[in-house]
Amino acid sequence: MIPLLDLKAQYASIRAEIEPAVLQVLASTQYVLGEEVAAFEREFAGYCGTADAIAVNTGTSALHLALLAAGIGPGDEVITVPFTFVATVSAICYTGATPVFVDVDPVTLTMDPEKLEAAITTRTKAIMPVHLYGQMADMDAISDIARRHGVPVIEDACQAHGAEFRGRRAGSIGISGCFSFYPGKNLGACGEGGIVVTNDPRHAKKIRMLRDWGQSRRYHHDVKGFNYRMDGVQGAILRIKLRHxxxxxxxxxxxxxxxxxxxxxxxxxxxxxxxxxxxxxxxxxxxxxxxxxxxxxxxxxxxxxxxxxxxxxxxxxxxxxxxxxxxxxxxxxxxxxxxxxxxxxxxxxxxxxxxxxxxxxxxxxxxxxxx
Structure with missing residues (x-):
């Protein structure tokens, strides 16, 4: 049988690198966040061409926190597409906002910019295009419409690690970009993982707090946050995989x-x-x-x-x-x-x-x- 995906083949090719890295994390006892996660954040931000990256536990959490950092909440609308994995829409619902759909382009199956503007209302507070199957949406057209209406763009790049639009990497064009490291992704963890990349220091700071119980420093909870932290083992594994x-x-x-x-x-x-x-x-x-x-x-x-x-x-x-x-x-x-x-x-x-x-x-x- 030819499998749809062969994770065993990938693991076999990098096993000699992965296993010592995992053992090193276990010996360090930095099981949650820690140096390996921080190093991966720096390296992945560099890979995407962004100023910052904040690692979290899933791609869904990345989408959720990116929306919260943009100020999305109850009564707001976020425009996205219906042809996507359900997590795109679930993350919008988690904030209390309402998902509003526009259809996809018949050729690329990504957000159709020609249908986007008609969906924008006074309640629209973000646009979330999905870079489907590994190809980015038409970010020039989408960004132009968003700028005219003063609405931020948050990229759902969960399927698009390393994809480019006119020489710019996925995640680097909108106010933030969100990735999943689910095992089957182009860059997959040995478990769950996600990350938000951004060039906005205010968003980076807020997401970093929100992923760790809203703490500005230990036991000082400035906002109501979540337990969305990446574990150290996944950080170490993703550092190695990023090199490949x-x-x-x-x-x-x-x-x-x-x-x-x-x-x-x-x-x-x-x-x-x-x-x-x-x-x-x-x-x-x-x-x-x-x-x-x-x-x-x-x-x-x-x-x-x-x-x-x-x-x-x-x-x-x-x-x-x-x-x-x-x-x-x-x-x-x-x-x-x-x-x-x-x-x-x-x-x-x-x-x-x-x-x-x-x-x-x-x-x-x-x-x-x-x-």
Whole structure:
């Protein structure tokens, strides 16, 4: 079986670096925050081209605290997209604000700037584009609209470690950017983790307090905060993995290029292509097919694992029915959700495996056409 993701292969390649680093943290007893986390924060900020980075326990916590630092609260509205993982919207709800959706662009499946301005009201206090599948949203157009209305942009970059828009790294364009280090991410922890990057010292200071019970110094709680701290083991692991990230990204991009080449003449819609001026890092490689379930079943029979990212847009999730949206409100997102199918994608994926995957796709498409 060709797996959708192979974390064992990645671990095997860096095991000799990871295990001594973990043992060193255990011996230091700096299990929460500590020197390894602080060093990772500096290194990741440098990687993103930002002044500061604040490590937290999950990507969801990063989104939550970035919103709070921007002053978002009850009665406010935050604009985002429905074609995303539910955590984007949950973080908005945690603040007491109301998520407001705009549809995605049919080519990139990221926020459609042409639909953004009409969604802005006097209650809009932030715009949160999602850099989906490893490709950044149109940050020039989104930022221009945000500036005209005096609304900050917070980047959901949880799938876009190292992605670029016109030479600028994900997370460095908005007032802050948020990343997840869930194990399957391009830069994944051995557990949970997240981070907020920012160039605004006021936001950095507030997020740093909020993640640690609102403390300005030990046992002095200036604001009501949270226990969102990163642990030392994850900081040490992420420092090591960060050194490999560019090489892993290059491998993902090579794999995506081979997929593109081999699928070019098939009756398959390939994933959101790399838009002009953007560097796609291919967290996910998702093809599109109206008869997705038939294709998925045939690939499973052929020994190819697949995934669905994401089969139900957030506005149609039962948990968010209270927002009042209905089927048909965001047709691009709904169509994509019904058609996308993620193929295996990870740095260690071989050319031979990709050829096997694509051969199985071609065979399934032929069978579908003959049915």
């Amino acid at each position: 990230l560019d090489a892993w990204t290059d491998a993902r991009r090579r794999n995506a290029a081979l997929y593109d080449q081999l699928l070019a003449e098939s009756d398959i819609a390939v994933p959101p292509t790399e838009a002009v001026g953007r560097r796609h890092v291919y967290h996910v490689y998702a093809i599109r097919r109206p008869s997705r379930e038939f294709l998925r079943a045939r690939l499973d029979d052929a020994g190819v694992s697949t995934g669905l990212h994401y089969p139900v847009p957030v506005h149609l999730q039962l948990a968010h029915a209270d927002l009042g949206y209905a089927r048909g409100d965001f047709p691009v997102s709904e169509t994509a959700a019904a058609e996308v199918l993620s193929l295996p994608m990870y740095p260690e994926l071989t050319s031979e495996q990709i050829i096997q995957v694509v051969d199985a796709v071609h065979a399934a498409v032929r069978e579908d056409a003959d049915a």
